[in-house]
Amino acid sequence: MRITGGFWRQRQQVNQSVTLPLALAQCEQSGRLENFDRAAEVMRRRRAGEPTLQLEPRTIYPFDDTDAYKVLEGACSLLEQCPDPALAARLDGWIERIAAAQEPDGYLYTFRTMHPDSPSHEWCGHERWASDPVLSHELYNAGHLYEAGVAHFTATGERSLLDVCLRNAELLWREFGDGRHRLALGHAIVEMALIKLFRATRDDRWLKLARVFLDARGPRGPEYSQQHARVVDQRAAVGHAVRANYLYAAMTDVGALTGGRAYLDASAAIWENVVSKKLYLTGGVGALPANESYGAEYELPSAGYNETCATVSLMLWSERLFLQTGHARYMDVFERAAYNGLSSAVSIAGDRFFYTNPLAQDGAQANNHGHAGRAPWFGCACCPPNLLRTLASLSGYFYATSADSLYVNLYAESEGEAHVGETRIALRQNTEYPWRGQIRLRVTPSAPATFALRLRIPGWACGEPVPSDLYTYERRASSAVDSAPSTNGAPASWSLRVNEEPLTVPLHDGYAVIEREWHPGDVVDLNLRLPVQRVRGHERVEAVRHQVAFERGPIVYAAEQTDPHLPLAELRAPAECDVSPVERPELLSGLTTLRLQPPIGGSFELLPYFAWNNRGLAAMSVWLPE
Numbered sequence: 001m002r003i004t005g006g007f008w009r010q011r012q013q014v015n016q017s018v019t020l021p022l023a024l025a026q027c028e029q030s031g032r033l034e035n036f037d038r039a040a041e042v043m044r045r046r047r048a049g050e051p052t053l054q055l056e057p058r059t060i061y062p063f064d065d066t067d068a069y070k071v072l073e074g075a076c077s078l079l080e081q082c083p084d085p086a087l088a089a090r091l092d093g094w095i096e097r098i099a100a101a102q103e104p105d106g107y108l109y110t111f112r113t114m115h116p117d118s119p120s121h122e123w124c125g126h127e128r129w130a131s132d133p134v135l136s137h138e139l140y141n142a143g144h145l146y147e148a149g150v151a152h153f154t155a156t157g158e159r160s161l162l163d164v165c166l167r168n169a170e171l172l173w174r175e176f177g178d179g180r181h182r183l184a185l186g187h188a189i190v191e192m193a194l195i196k197l198f199r200a201t202r203d204d205r206w207l208k209l210a211r212v213f214l215d216a217r218g219p220r221g222p223e224y225s226q227q228h229a230r231v232v233d234q235r236a237a238v239g240h241a242v243r244a245n246y247l248y249a250a251m252t253d254v255g256a257l258t259g260g261r262a263y264l265d266a267s268a269a270i271w272e273n274v275v276s277k278k279l280y281l282t283g284g285v286g287a288l289p290a291n292e293s294y295g296a297e298y299e300l301p302s303a304g305y306n307e308t309c310a311t312v313s314l315m316l317w318s319e320r321l322f323l324q325t326g327h328a329r330y331m332d333v334f335e336r337a338a339y340n341g342l343s344s345a346v347s348i349a350g351d352r353f354f355y356t357n358p359l360a361q362d363g364a365q366a367n368n369h370g371h372a373g374r375a376p377w378f379g380c381a382c383c384p385p386n387l388l389r390t391l392a393s394l395s396g397y398f399y400a401t402s403a404d405s406l407y408v409n410l411y412a413e414s415e416g417e418a419h420v421g422e423t424r425i426a427l428r429q430n431t432e433y434p435w436r437g438q439i440r441l442r443v444t445p446s447a448p449a450t451f452a453l454r455l456r457i458p459g460w461a462c463g464e465p466v467p468s469d470l471y472t473y474e475r476r477a478s479s480a481v482d483s484a485p486s487t488n489g490a491p492a493s494w495s496l497r498v499n500e501e502p503l504t505v506p507l508h509d510g511y512a513v514i515e516r517e518w519h520p521g522d523v524v525d526l527n528l529r530l531p532v533q534r535v536r537g538h539e540r541v542e543a544v545r546h547q548v549a550f551e552r553g554p555i556v557y558a559a560e561q562t563d564p565h566l567p568l569a570e571l572r573a574p575a576e577c578d579v580s581p582v583e584r585p586e587l588l589s590g591l592t593t594l595r596l597q598p599p600i601g602g603s604f605e606l607l608p609y610f611a612w613n614n615r616g617l618a619a620m621s622v623w624l625p626e
Contacts, residue, residue: 001395001416002081006432008394008412010589011343015391016078018350023071023388024090026377031058032068033097039113040100054115060379062111062121063137063187066144068094070385072161073148077392080155088156095152095161098145102164106171108145109138129175133186133227139213142168143190150196151389162200169197173205182216184227187243191250192316195257211254214247214263224291232262236273237294241286244294245313252320264324271321273297274314275333276468281535281549281622282344282556282609283337284357286310289367298540302623303367306357308383311341312390319397322409326402328510329467331409332459334397336466338410339434339554343610345387347374348588353384359609363561363619373617399427405452407511411439423449425518434553435583435592437494437528444520451518454511460554461494461528462507465535474534474548497525528553532579532594537623547623548573550594550606552581557594557606561619566604573624574598588614 003009027033038055045053057064075091078084102108107128111120118126125131132138149165152158172190176183185191191210198206214231221227224239226247237244248267255263277297279285284306287295292307315334322330345354352374356367366372369380377384399418400407406420411433418425426444433439443453465471496503496512499522505512514524530553537544550557550573561568578597582605587593594606612620 001398001414001418001427003395003412003414005413007339007434011391012394014348014350015074015346015388016082019346019384019388019391020071020075020078022351022377023385024075026381026384027068027071030064030381032064033094034058035064035110035114036068036097036101039110040097042114042116043101043103052117054117054120057111057114057120061137062109062123062135063140063382065108065110065141066137067381067385068098069141069144069148070382070389073144073151074385074389074392076148076151076155077389080151081392081395091152092160095164099160099164102167106167106169108164108168109141112138129183131186133184133221133225135186137187139172139183139185139190140187142172143188143193146190146193146197150193150200153200165197166201169194169206169209173209176212177205177209179212179215183213184216184218184221184225185213186225187240188226188247188250192246192253195250195253198257207254207257210250211258211260214251214254224293232260232266234266235269236297237270237278237285239294240292241294241310242292242307242313245285245310245317249313249317249320252317252324256320256324267317268321268325271317271330272468275466276470279333279466279468279470280304280306280341280359281465281471281537281551282306282340282357282359283314283333284311284341284359285314289356298538298542300537300541300543302360302543302621303358304356304360306341306359308342308345308353308355308357309386311337311345311357312386315342315390323400326407326509328409328456329459331397331456332467332510335410335458335554336556338394340556340609342387342390344612345383346391348611348614352376353378353387354613355380355383359558359622361613361620363617373613405454407454407456408441409456420449420451423447423451425449433528434530434555435590437530437553439526439528441524441526443518443522443524445518446520448517448519450516452513452515453518453524454508454513455496455524455526456510457494457507457512458528458554459510460533460551465533465551470538470541471535474536493529495527497527499523500525530581532581534573534579544623547625549622549624550579550596552592552594555592556609556622558609558612558620558622559604559606559624560612560615562615563604566602568619568621571604571624572598572601572626574626 035058042055111124123135146165149161153162191213194206194210217227218230226239226244248270251263251267278294286307287300287304289305315337318330318334344357354374355369369378398410401418401420411431415428424446428442431439532552535549576599580595582593582595584591584593588611595603597603
């Protein structure tokens with residue numbers, strides 16, 4: 001599937017032309033690639049007669065290897081969509097350097113290999129794996145390596161990096177595959193990555209090994225790394241949000257592929273805990289800067305921490321629950337996170353980044369890992385490469401198939417192909433979503449075929465911002481673009497036409513289901529009204545009491561103080577406030593803003609949350625006092 005225009009095409013083009021070259025250069029200039037060279041040099045020179053040689057790492061953190069792996073993964077996703085011989089050759093050079101740093105038995109962890117006789121960092125234990133349950137990140141590094149290896153193999157058909165992964169996985173199998181050596185990992189992701197390795201090779205050892213690592217957790221340990229209970233007994237999101245979400249995603253994978261109902265039940269229950277008590281309106285999670293962690297129930301401070309990697313991991317987890325259940329609610333949260341929490345993490349120009357994604361900022365505080373506003377890069381650089389790889393692979397989340405159905409989950413100007421059973425189906429979407437709600441889908445099967453087309457009707461289009469009571473639409477604000485507002489709380493309308501004929505169908509698990517015999521050239525028109533909605537938070541979320549937020553379609557809006565004569569602290573949004581969408585093609589590559597006109601005082605403009613801090617540093621807030 002290829003995104004060919006509109007919002008996501010614009011973001012992917014910038015991701016490819018600006019963010020990728022920047023990320024490649026950062027990995028090369030910062031010393032991250034040199035760490036692999038130094039590890040290889042230590043092994044070579046020790047074999048040649050320098051038995052005590054050790055070299056110091058060029059970077060700060062033992063997980064710095066993963067920045068190279070994530071950039072490589074993102075680049076491979078782009079290669080798959082758009083062949084580029086020069087980029088492919090550059091990646092081959094990276095892979096040679098990575099492979100040279102692998103020890104003969106498959107071990108690959110540069111901070112130990114370049115400094116083998118004593119820890120090069122306080123997080124590295126004296127023995128392999130000894131400190132992984134805490135902070136060494138040895139298996140975290142392996143996980144991102146595997147994901148890069150599978151992405152490279154998928155994009156190119158070459159095994160150079162995949163074979164590096166398999167040598168490392170063989171070592172893990174020898175060490176842990178029989179379950180005798182329990183290792184409760186400090187930072188989950190290798191479990192998900194082992195599933196990808198299993199799907200690429202069909203070697204069921206990797207699926208078994210993922211389960212071994214899951215089952216090693218609990219019954220007692222730190223909540224910070226989700227080791228406080230067996231994974232099948234956990235029911236609430238706790239601890240470091242990125243570690244948590246990667247773990248929960250792996251639980252879904254393993255449960256789905258092994259028939260382990262207990263893993264699936266636990267994952268679904270924890271997701272319910274997040275979306276009903278711990279989710280920001282923008283799709284961000286991980287409210288607290290202390291340990292980058294989930295807070296208590298309804299503990300959602302106005303600013304919020306919301307690490308970019310936590311948003312990415314929530315999207316990965318939600319999509320896996322959709323694949324298991326076929327329910328749209330999971331993709332509703334995916335979409336909210338993608339348009340808001342994820343999109344805010346990189347500037348529209350593609351060259352500055354948020355590590356944290358607050359919902360309020362005073363315009364001065366250096367809350368973004370020491371930066372006020374977006375930063376050109378970070379010493380702890382996990383977030384920009386994670387953003388890069390996610391944007392590069394986004395088209396893979398638009399469609400899904402089952403034995404008799406084609407699911408349409410996301411909307412964008414695009415084209416692609418899918419198979420339902422033995423039928424090949426060409427697909428083309430024409431739309432200006434998310435700014436406009438008209439979506440035309442051309443469905444062209446290779447021959448007439450009967451199957452169900454399932455179109456996701458977003459929760460926001462049915463009067464539900466999130467699939468819980470954590471946020472609700474208070475009333476429908478007036479709009480100069482949409483038709484007259486309906487009564488407070490009434491759901492937004494949507495309609496369907498097939499080959500120009502109106503069609504009424506029921507919703508099933510959040511999808512409008514059209515089951516019929518499809519013929520080449522059939523056209524489906526989905527129309528989603530995009531009223532402006534006033535949002536209110538749950539009464540137990542103290543930070544947003546007596547405040548409202550605004551959204552239109554999947555886009556959350558924010559006030560940004562770009563006018564010094566209109567202090568943000570003085571803005572109010574009373575119930576009588578008139579709100580109108582305004583198309584601004586000249587603003588920041590094209591946006592629809594909201595103009596608020598209170599009954600007393602001058603009007604002011606809200607812009608999409610993702611676009612704040614693209615016009616200089618200024619105070620910002622998603623929530624406004626009534």
